Amino acid sequence: MRRLTVCLFLALLLAVSLNGGCGPTARTGADKRVTAVATIFPLADIAQNIGGDLVETVTLVPPGASPHTFEPTPAQMNEVARADLIIRVGAGLDDWVTGLFETNNGAVRVVAVEAVGTDALPYVPGVGAGDGEDRQPADGHAHSSSSSTPVDPHVWLDPVLVRDKIAPAITAAFCRIAPQYREQFAANLQKYQGYLTELDGEIRAQLAGLKGASFIALHGAWQYFGRRYHLGDILSVHLSPAKEPSARWIATLIDACRQAGVKAVLAEPQISPQAVEVIAGETGLPLVVLDPLGGYNVRGRESYLALMRYNARTLAKLTAQSQVEAEKR
Missing domain, CATH: 3.40.50.1980 (Nitrogenase molybdenum iron protein domain)
Structure with missing residues (x-):
């Protein structure tokens, strides 16, 4: 399991290096924490567990609000502008954040749905059609992806996908930004993956x-x-x-x-x-x-x-x- 995790992590690190930002973003200052902005709390918390004391995370969507209809404030726009890493869900759920990218083209970006890849599920339309009601997603997104098939964006609600795909992608991004802390990020990832494995076992038992x-x-x-x-x-x-x-x-x-x-x-x-x-x-x-x-x-x-x-x-x-x-x- 450890060897598989390391191989996956290295592959993701290469992918992030090729896809994020518009130039070298490695941080050399030993006294400044990496700033990560996430659109939703679960992604911010996952990032914080991987980054530990080396990372400062900011969540854009506050408790009680929906990412489907959220509009960022000017203060949050400033947070995005100064971020080293921007973490979003993708597949149409939080497309409002893409309009802020032009304020920070150098930030590394992680998209959770893209990290999940072929494990993403197709979007399923709602029930009750045929009464003239609006059957399109009315929650503020079209669930679109780079493929022609609409994708369900709620990938973080599967702890195994978080463990095997999303958390390693975030770790790879941190390592690109602050390569001098690569070993600490990798150790934190391994520890957090252990917690996620325990969580998965607990949920399986509870919902049997x-x-x-x-x-x-x-x-x-x-x-x-x-x-x-x-x-x-x-x-x-x-x-x-x-x-x-x-x-x-x-x-x-x-x-x-x-x-x-x-x-x-x-x-x-x-x-x-x-x-x-x-x-x-x-x-x-x-x-x-x-x-x-x-x-x-x-x-x-x-x-x-x-x-x-x-x-x-x-x-x-x-x-x-x-x-x-x-x-x-």
Whole structure:
């Protein structure tokens, strides 16, 4: 495993050297930390764990906000302008940051979806089509990629992809910027990969009782998580925020839930729960709040590892509830 990690890391270092920035960016000053700006908190926290005391990370999207509709402030534009490294998701989720690149053409860049490569999943349209509602992604992105097939950008919600693809790509970028700290970055990566392996094992154990279980979500963020942990279909709802859900549209969704044997309705803190509250009320399904983003000041979700544990623990409660209900019958 260690030899494979080293080989992958070296390959990524070469790729970053070829693709990031417009000139040499190696830092020689021993007293100045590398500045990394990430569009979302999970990527910033992953970078901080790899960089340690050698790195200062900044998150652009604050807790409670959605990267799909976010607009950076002038102060955040300045953060991007002075960054050594810019880390973004890609695939249309945070394209608003690309408009800031012209202020800092020399920064090294890491795009999470590109780091994942062929492991990226295709975008899945929402359910409930046929009522004249907006079935295009209404969350501020088209999920486009360099290929002709639209891509789901929520790659960070698979801890194994973070361990094997995203974290090594960030490490390679740090090594390009500050090659004198290469050994420390590599050691931090190896340590963090160990934590991610432990996390993956914990989630597998916690969600074993939900294998094949289906869900419906207001936002199609959970496809990678569902695939990794053998959940069933996760139906996603895509409705324009400017439109009220029609009675016919809600009825179509409820019918889809029943046909798929949906176990729960998934909401998120960053998105208004109006539509899923109606669905949960009409079907009697439990409403579960999962969080794809977390934040440094969000209790219980103040690191990427804590965030993923929160989501797994929240879903695992459904298994316990089902067992209690079965005992009552």
